[in-house]
Amino acid sequence: MKPNFDQFKLRDAKKAKKILKKIEDADEKIKLMHVCGTHQDTLVKHGLDPMLKKVGVEICQGPGCPVCVTTQREIEEMITLAENGKTVAVFGDMLNVPGSEKTLLDIRSEGGDVKIVYSIDDALKMAKEKDEVVFISVGFETTIPSTANVIKNGPPSNFSILPCNRVVPPALEAIMDMGEIDLDGLIEPGHVSTIIGTEPYRSLSDRYKIPQVVAGFEPLDLLLAVWMLLKQVQEGRSEVENEYKRVVKEEGNVKAKKLMEKVFEPTDVRWRGFPNIPDSGLKLRERYGMYDARDKFSDILGPLKDREFEEPEGCSCGAVLRGVMKSNECTLFGDECTPNDPVGPCMVSREGACNIEYRYR
């Protein structure tokens, strides 16, 4: 059988125009936030955001880019491991994120063993030939189950991970709690929700009376999600609705969720641009502690504990990640800060708001 992917695509221009017209007729000014680089990519690539702005809908990208929200401390940890002879296996987006003086790419050009991987399984394979392999575990709920799977299966003793994972719902709560930005609705990330389901968003709707819609990544998915949110606003509802029913089940991927819980436990962690967010990070449970690079290489990483790491001077990634500043409002954007010579991670990662803005406009 040859695959037919067209059935999963939603790109009917007629339907798109129809929704836009309805949104326009609703005559409502609303501000929405999504937390996913892939949503931002769809919005910008297909030119949806200026179209939506014209009909009264403003959408910003919040802290939805796992690479962007890593802290300077974590980047310094990755660099320190590579400088000290460990094989560092990392997703490509992380390579060019500036640390306090260098990037992982710099370390590689100086002879450090920094490897780009597509999946944690690639990193695991390296452990057969290498001395010590550290997988840099960056990613939201979409990525975390794959890490959990490898750890549960008992990797070799020369394999470890540097946990830099974060989970989305506590960050949404932080955005609402901080109250810096007045939002009328949240577009929830489709592939994070594929794992966690729709339930974890409910307490947000209850507490903050904010409408939420889980959305897919085709242009029509996003337009439909905007329309669903607009209807909630107009009808005074604050519910969690699911636009991406073809993938996201209410209960999520139960197998993946159980695996995550078995291997990891929640911990408080900082996000770039945010204070400490309770239970928004993950650490390995005690029985898997031997795979935690922070413990295993405490002799190397320990000295970083007492140091302070400043974010790059003039960089507004924090404000962009909190949704209070647009990429092109940053004074460095496109001038001092470009994908080839980035200052902050939002310009490095292909999921970062600044990188997307620079690439398409």
Place this chain on the structure above:
Amino acid sequence: MCLAVPGLVKNINGEDAEIDFGGVIRKVNVSLVDVEEEDYVIVHAGYAIEKLEEEDARKSLEVWEEVMEAQEKMQG
């Protein structure tokens, strides 16, 4: 980084399966989902994270109808 793309399961061998992404075949870990050969899956970072069914594809259209057409009928 949460980009995930659909693929078609060809051969399954334990935790791994060969997945057809429209001509390009890649090995993908399928331990997070219950799938058989010729099932569609959605793949992220080398792992299938959910099964896609043709019936599920129709669900998008159902949502569309619920949200758009039903309202028109009511108004009509």
